Amino acid sequence: MPTPERLESFIAAVEGGAHAKAIEDYYTEDATMRENQAEPRRGRSTLVAQETAVLDRTESVISTCVRPVLVNGDHVAIHWIFEFTFKGGGKMRMEEIAWQRWEGDRIAQEQFFYDPAQRKPG
Known part of the structure; x- marks a missing residue:
C-alpha cells in the first residue's frame, strides 16, 4: 500500500x-x-521504452491529476487529463482513469x- 507521501x-x-x-x-520490475x-505490456523496461517512444513524438505533454485520488488499501484510482502537442503541430487531449495495484x-x-476516440490527434 502506498503511503500518502509516496502517492503524492x-x-x-x-x-x-x-x-x-x-x-x-515507481513501478515494480515486472x-x-x-x-x-x-x-498488457509486461516489464518495467518495456513500459519505459513504450513511454519514451510516445514522448519522442511529442513537443510537450501537460499532465493533470483531477482530484480526489481514490485509495483503498493497495488499489488506487487516478483521474488524469493529458494534453499532447505533437511534433508537427497536432494536438490531442486524453482523459482517462488509471486503476493501479500497488505492492x-x-x-x-x-x-x-x-474512450479510444480520444486518440485521434486534432
Whole structure:
C-alpha cells in the first residue's frame, strides 16, 4: 500500500513531465500496464521504452491529476487529463482513469480506461 507521501510524489513526478522516469522510479520490475482491454505490456523496461517512444513524438505533454485520488488499501484510482502537442503541430487531449495495484511503494499493475476516440490527434 502506498503511503500518502509516496502517492503524492508519484503524482508530482507525472504532473512535472517526468513520465518515463516515473515508471522507472515507481513501478515494480515486472509491472504490467494495459490500455482498456488490450493485452498488457509486461516489464518495467518495456513500459519505459513504450513511454519514451510516445514522448519522442511529442513537443510537450501537460499532465493533470483531477482530484480526489481514490485509495483503498493497495488499489488506487487516478483521474488524469493529458494534453499532447505533437511534433508537427497536432494536438490531442486524453482523459482517462488509471486503476493501479500497488505492492508496497511501487505500482505492480495498471490499467487505463478511456474512450479510444480520444486518440485521434486534432
